Amino acid sequence: MDSISKKYNKQKIILGLILTVLATLSLILSSKTTYASTYVMVSFVSQYFKEKTKERCDYVEFDGLNFTCYEIKISKSDFLSNATLSRFGQRNYIVAPKNLANWIKLVGTKRKNIGSIGIISYENGGFKVIKRCSKLKYTVGDNVQALEGFAKAASRDLSKLLVGEKI
Incomplete structure (x- = not known):
């Protein structure tokens, strides 16, 4: 050739x-459908992160225009760990049991800056927003990179389902 x-x-x-x-x-x-996937990894350079960054989020929803990221925390040590809190969604939340969520809102934010990230508490099978998040604006390039990570995670989840593995 x-x-x-x-x-x-x-x-x-x-x-x-x-x-x-x-x-x-x-x-x-x-579509008016909301798509979701677990353990989404995104690598990108954005206006908010001046260097190339990798972020992993526990659970991500995509409604066709915006990403909403949920970081699940189960203990104070989990919250205070060196793991970064994901911020690649237009909306970002920490989800925790009620006592921990209240502690994060009152004390934890003095120990670890959560900035625009909201807090959702969980108790008795129900969820309640106790701190609203601020909506972030990202460039088209940032959204494309987030969509790529989301698509990879959704494909991984689908392939696990097809072979009978647990997600």
Whole structure:
């Protein structure tokens, strides 16, 4: 195969991938469905993170326009650990049992800066927002990188379901 044919094939593959992504985005954006996945990993450089960063979030929802990230915390030591709190969603929350959620709101925020992240408490099978999050605005590039991480996690979850593994 000559160099012109190789270049043409490469461009054809790239164009095909772009059209596939655009068709998928069009389908998602025209839908009123909310999609969700667990353990989403995103690598990106954004206006908020001046260097390349990797973030992992416990649970992520995507409604076609916005990502909502939920970090699940089960103890004070879990909250105070060196693990970073995910902020790649337009909305970000910490979800914790009621006593821990109240402690985070009153004391924990003095020990660890949560900034725009909201807090949701869990008790007796119900959830309650005890601190609302601030909505963040990201660039199109940031959202594309978040969507890529979300798609990878959803594909992983689907493949586990298809072979009968637990998610």
